Amino acid sequence: MRPGCRPGSQDQLWSTRLWAFGSPREVRAFTLRSWRVVRASGGKTMLFKHRRLLEDLRKNGRKATAEVLSVTTLGVASRGRSSPDEDLTRTWYDCRMVLRVIPEDRAEPPFEATVLTRIHTLKTSGSHVPVWYDPADHAKLAVDYEADAERIMKGLVELKRLDGLLDRSSHRTEQRLGVAWTPVDDVLVPIEAASHAGDGRVQVTDWPVEAVHQAAHEAVRFVRANAATLLPPRDGGWDAWFAGRDFRIFQPQGPVPATEGAVDASNIGIGVALAVISGLTGRMVRSEVSVAGVLASSGELLPVASLKDSASVARAGFAQRLVVSVGNQHQLEQVPAKLKQDRLFEIVFAGSLQDVIRLSLTKKVVKGFQAPS
Known part of the structure; x- marks a missing residue:
């Protein structure tokens, strides 16, 4: 055992070199002592000690992986x-790690x-964590659990964004009919x-x-009533066809939003109508287009409650165009300048x-499309 290392001390419990354990018996004793500290204090002692060391090393130590x-x-x-999947900080794990610091x-x-x-997240052999350490005494080392959680949460958000992009891309390549995107x-x-x-x-x-x-x-009622002007001519007319068909409106991908407000809900x-x-x-x-707004029974396009919010959601979902009612024009000044100046997005x-x-809609009909009979 290294001279100056106090066996059983709290310092040894919180951070110590690997060679401090000279035998499997000492390793088992370390784990047992650690468990007793965690169990006896409910983790509070360990969290306080680790956080204090982490804050000190952030000021005076060096960063590493x-x-x-x-x-x-x-x-x-x-x-x-x-909490939502993106928030990992509500759960934590107390653990003992053997690390190779680079x-x-x-x-x-x-x-x-x-x-x-x-x-905040379970680790396995081969994974990596950010740490801070004292270059003069490697025994003083702390895992930066806050930076680790932040890094993973950012990755989850980016993964969600990429999933949205992938789905929009598949919409283009698979030529999916009857699908419209809306905030x-x-x-x-x-x-x-x-x-x-x-019926x-x-x-x-x-x-x-x-x-x-x-x-x-x-x-659906408006499209049916105005089928003569909105849809191509059909033998026998459209009214009889609509009378013998049911429509199912649903969301084919991803979780259904909470939709707590009636105003947000009616914006679909x-x-x-566009999907029908x-x-x-x-x-x-x-695939680059999103639409938002209320379709009144008279056919009038009513504005969304907040053009700023609808535009932000559309752009975050990789839409390049948002189509809304002319009734929203007076809200254009509320849209952030960065969004209005984005060359890949237009309102x-x-x-x-x-x-x-x-x-x-695309100008051409999808190849192989068969008109309703």
């Missing part, structure tokens, strides 16, 4: 109610250390309209909000559903 050679979980706890200064050789720490709450979601034999009903699934059902019914009206028209005409809704105002169709 460490590879996890082995890890032993000693306990797990959480606080408060369950200093940022490549002139300084790597070294091994063992530390008793708290972490709902803080998410850009796809809305799909599918028809099957029935003229409209069914909304996945969305247990009355305002959504009402908006969907009005959108234009999206539903897309499925019946064989023209896709362009276009429409005065009628015909304008929305012109701005949103």
Whole structure:
């Protein structure tokens, strides 16, 4: 054992070198003592000690990346109610880690250390964690659990954004008809309209909000009433066809937003109408386009409550164009300058559903499309 190292001391419990354990018996004794400290104090002593050391090393130490050679979980706890997947800080694990520390200064050789720490995500051998250490005394080492959680949470957000981009790309390559994208709450979601034999009903699934059902019914009703001008000619007319078909309106991908407000929910009206028209005409809704707004029973396009919010959600969902009512033009000054100056994004105002169709649907019919019989 190294001279000056106090066996059984708290310093040794919190951070010590790997070679301090001279035998498997000492390793087992270390783990047992660590567990007793965690169990007796509820983790509070360990958290306080680790946090104090971490704060000190952030000021006076050096930053490094460490590879996890082995890890032993000693306990797990959480606080408060369950939180979204992106928030990892409500759960923590008390564990003992054997690390191989790689200093940022490549002139300084790597070294091994063992530390008793708290972490927000489970680690396995081969994973990496950010650490701070004292270059004069490698026994003083702390895992930066806050930076580790922040890094992982940013990665989850980016993964979610990439999933959205992948789905929009598949919409383009798979030539999916009957799908339109619209901002709902803080998410850009796809809305799909599918028809099957029935008796003229409209069914909304996945969305247990009355305002959504009402908006969907009005959108389908308007398309049916104005089929002569919105849809291509059909032998026998469209009214008889609609009378013998049911429409199902649903979200084909991702979780359904909370949609707590009736105003946000009714904004899907234009999206539903566009999805229905897309499925019946064989023209896709362009994958870079999103639409938002209320479709009144008279056919008037009513503005969204907040153009700023709708534009931000659309851009975050990788849309390059947002089509809204001309009634939102007076809110354009509320949209952040960065968003208005974005060369890959534009806000276009429409005065009628015909304008929305012109701005949103592809000009050509999808190859192989068969008109409703």
